[in-house]
Amino acid sequence: MEVIRGCAECKRLAQAYESETMNWFRLEGHLRIAEYGRDPDAVSRIASELDATTRQRNEVRAAIEKHKHDFHSGGSQTNPLAMRA
């Protein structure tokens, strides 16, 4: 995920995105194990957690896009517009 150097909000959002991504991979691994072990209860529980994580991750991604649009319009890395207000 591309971030704007020196922007605390970009850094925070990038870290949130990374942690949701790690979560997603972890759950995905658990899901494979539950499927392999033919444990339908665990599969449905993990699948719904995976769903929630996917949504969270999409929300963080949308927040990154919105933040970049609002504060770094044009995607300039050298001239952030965060000070315009």
Ligand SMILES: [Zn+2]
């Ligand atoms: Zn930023």
